Amino acid sequence: MSNTNLKVAVIGGGPGGYAAAFLGTDLGLEVTLIDREKNPGGVCLYRGCIPSKALLHVAAVITEARHAASFGVEYGEPKIDVAKLREFKEGVVAKLTGGLGIMSKQRKVTYIQGEASFVNSTTLKVKKTAGGSEQPSEVTLQFDKIIIATGSSPARPGPLAASGANILDSTGALDLKDVPKNFLVIGGGYIGLELGSVYATLGSNVEVVEMTPGLLPGADRDLIPPLQKRLEKLFGKIMLNTAVTALKDEIANVKVTFKLPDGTVEEKTYDKVLVSVGRKPNSKVPGLENTGVKVNERGFIAVNKQLQTDDPAVYAIGDVAGDPMLAHKASHEGRTAMEHIAGHKVEFAPYAIPAVVFTDPEIAWAGLTQTEAEAKGIEVEIVKFPWAASGRAVTLDRTEGLTKLLIDQKSERVLGGAIVGPGAGDMISEIVLAIEMSATAYDLEHTIHPHPTLSETVMEAAEIFYGTSTDLYRPKRNK
Numbered sequence: 001m002s003n004t005n006l007k008v009a010v011i012g013g014g015p016g017g018y019a020a021a022f023l024g025t026d027l028g029l030e031v032t033l034i035d036r037e038k039n040p041g042g043v044c045l046y047r048g049c050i051p052s053k054a055l056l057h058v059a060a061v062i063t064e065a066r067h068a069a070s071f072g073v074e075y076g077e078p079k080i081d082v083a084k085l086r087e088f089k090e091g092v093v094a095k096l097t098g099g100l101g102i103m104s105k106q107r108k109v110t111y112i113q114g115e116a117s118f119v120n121s122t123t124l125k126v127k128k129t130a131g132g133s134e135q136p137s138e139v140t141l142q143f144d145k146i147i148i149a150t151g152s153s154p155a156r157p158g159p160l161a162a163s164g165a166n167i168l169d170s171t172g173a174l175d176l177k178d179v180p181k182n183f184l185v186i187g188g189g190y191i192g193l194e195l196g197s198v199y200a201t202l203g204s205n206v207e208v209v210e211m212t213p214g215l216l217p218g219a220d221r222d223l224i225p226p227l228q229k230r231l232e233k234l235f236g237k238i239m240l241n242t243a244v245t246a247l248k249d250e251i252a253n254v255k256v257t258f259k260l261p262d263g264t265v266e267e268k269t270y271d272k273v274l275v276s277v278g279r280k281p282n283s284k285v286p287g288l289e290n291t292g293v294k295v296n297e298r299g300f301i302a303v304n305k306q307l308q309t310d311d312p313a314v315y316a317i318g319d320v321a322g323d324p325m326l327a328h329k330a331s332h333e334g335r336t337a338m339e340h341i342a343g344h345k346v347e348f349a350p351y352a353i354p355a356v357v358f359t360d361p362e363i364a365w366a367g368l369t370q371t372e373a374e375a376k377g378i379e380v381e382i383v384k385f386p387w388a389a390s391g392r393a394v395t396l397d398r399t400e401g402l403t404k405l406l407i408d409q410k411s412e413r414v415l416g417g418a419i420v421g422p423g424a425g426d427m428i429s430e431i432v433l434a435i436e437m438s439a440t441a442y443d444l445e446h447t448i449h450p451h452p453t454l455s456e457t458v459m460e461a462a463e464i465f466y467g468t469s470t471d472l473y474r475p476k477r478n479k
Contacts, residue, residue: 008341009034009124009141011116011285012149014042016318016330018100020147020338025107027342032110032141034126039101040111043151044327046093047171052194054092055176056358058085059201063360070397080202086176118287121313122146125287145313145341148293148301149334152279152319160186160275164249168274170195179203180271184256186244188215190357192276193231197359200234207237207270209244209258216357220370220418222384223363226400227420230361247273281320305347307337315341329353352416352435356425361401364428367416367435368406380406380415383441385461387421389471392452398422403457405431405441407465412440414462423454430458441465 006029010021013035021040024031037046044050065075104111114128119140127138154169173195181204185196188210200206208215208231215224215231215238232238239258245265246257253269260266281299288295292311294302300323301309301316308315315337318330336348352367373380387393387401401421408415417431434444444462449455463469 005030006144006341007142008032008145008147008338009116009143010147010149010334011035011124012042012151012318012320013037013040013100013111014149014151014318014330015044015327016151016334017042017147017149018104018334019331020149020317020334021109022103022107023335024338024341025109027338029338029342030110032112032143033104034112034114034116034124036113036115036129037097038113039097040104041093041097041100042149043153045097045100047174049327050096051089051093051174052170052191052198053358054089055085055174055198056194058088059198060360062201067397080179082176082179082202085202089174089176115286118146118285118290121291121311145315147307147334147337147341148285148309148314148316148320149318149330150282150285150320151330152281152325154275155278155280156275157277159244159246160277162247162249164247164254165251166249166254166270166272167247168272170274170276173199173274173276181205182253182270182272183207184209184254184268184270184273185276186273187276187278188212188217188238188240189276189278190216190359192274193227193357193359195274195276197231197234205236206234207239208235209239209242211241211243213241215240216363219355219357219363220365220404222370222402222404223365223418223420226361226402227357227359227363229400231359247275279319279325281325283320305349306340307333307348308340324353324355326353326355350436352432354428354432356428358425361398361421362424363418363420364424365416365418366428366432367414369416369418370406373406373416378415379409381409381465382406383461383464385457385464385469385472387454387457389460390452390454390457391471392454392456393421395452396422401454401457403427403461405444405458405461405465407441407462412442412465414439414441414444417458417461419457421454427455427458430455 009032010017018040021031021033062078114126116124116126125140179202183204183206185192185208196206241261243259248255254273258266283295293309303321317333319325339346354366356364383405385403388399393399404418406416414434441462449459
């Protein structure tokens with residue numbers, strides 16, 4: 001059964017929101033997309049994934065230029081033009097968001113630049129922030145269904161809520177107004193390590209403080225040593241098991257108070273401080289109390305597998321609907337919600353959602369992790385292919401990498417995987433597909449991969465499971 005001619009509103013124009021809106025019109029629905037920005041894109045395109053990756057690419061180019069000397073190629077020390085670098089980053093953002101604006105019109109999505117609030121489950125009051133003086137500044141609109149895709153914002157808990165021109169969140173750090181001499185990153189998660197890598201490459205003395213025992217809590221632990229070894233050379237200092245108990249912006253710099261692992265207290269000053277300790281869902285949508293939507297104790301909007309809330313007229317997708325807070329997860333949730341609204345029999349139930357950290361080296365993982373397998377008592381065989389045995393990795397002088405598979409001992413199905421090394425974010429998709437398709441190690445082993453490539457390491461990891469790896473000896477397993 002198909003529900004056509006329904007009027008649907010999507011609040012939030014990020015990767016989840018615009019993906020939902022675009023599919024909605026493709027399915028014959030009448031869709032209105034509401035967002036504060038001039039064009040769709042959301043935090044990801046304007047202040048997150050895209051601008052950070054543009055800067056990380058620049059950092060990679062600088063790193064390659066410096067490393068080329070070991071191959072016998074001398075470039076000299078790169079000169080950094082911060083204004084031009086910022087212009088490049090802003091140009092990337094403008095091109096992509098502008099393209100989404102054009103696509104909205106092509107798909108006949110009604111786009112309103114403004115802020116929405118709920119009057120009730122099917123009625124929105126929209127305060128327009130642009131559109132011309134001939135249009136009313138505020139309109140009340142009626143819909144059949146509404147999708148909340150309001151995303152998330154940087155978390156600033158406890159003493160980290162301190163404000164000041166020199167205390168930045170990820171948005172402020174991406175503005176790249178200057179390159180501070182001394183830069184502290186609070187939080188050893190993916191945002192902190194990515195932006196810390198950018199600033200360190202541009203010339204800052206970067207120090208990272210993380211309150212847990214290791215960088216990137218939640219990531220497969222086998223991925224961390226190669227990354228940490230490289231970051232220890234790039235950063236001035238990495239402080240683990242250390243908490244920040246106070247921040248004070250003193251105009252010229254920031255005074256930071258640390259609680260060290262032994263319990264002692266230390267004070268240091270930095271030119272700039274980046275607070276990157278996670279994100280919080282934007283679930284405080286104005287007027288939400290006028291609906292039947294429920295918000296849980298963590299601030300996420302409760303949804304079912306169709307992304308429908310406790311109020312049947314309202315759906316929620318993306319960061320606001322629960323972990324993991326990833327753009328690609330939001331996009332697929334948006335499509336699922338819109339398909340359900342259109343009357344399709346669907347549910348959001350992926351076997352694997354990949355996670356990628358775009359540091360150097362990149363790290364990526366998907367599906368079951370070794371920590372989860374041990375905690376749940378799942379019997380898996382873990383196979384690892386070190387990139388020191390990869391011809392392609394040797395030609396790149398990047399042999400620190402590793403490809404890892406978690407394979408069910410009885411069925412031989414691929415249940416999880418992880419990669420550390422250049423291009424890991426692109427390579428993880430093969431493992432995601434294997435998990436989704438219930439592929440076995442045999443399937444990966446007998447899929448012909450091009451040589452010489454880094455993707456061969458996935459095939460070789462599967463070969464290790466059977467003890468038949470061409471480039472690494474391991475005795476055959478006993479079935």
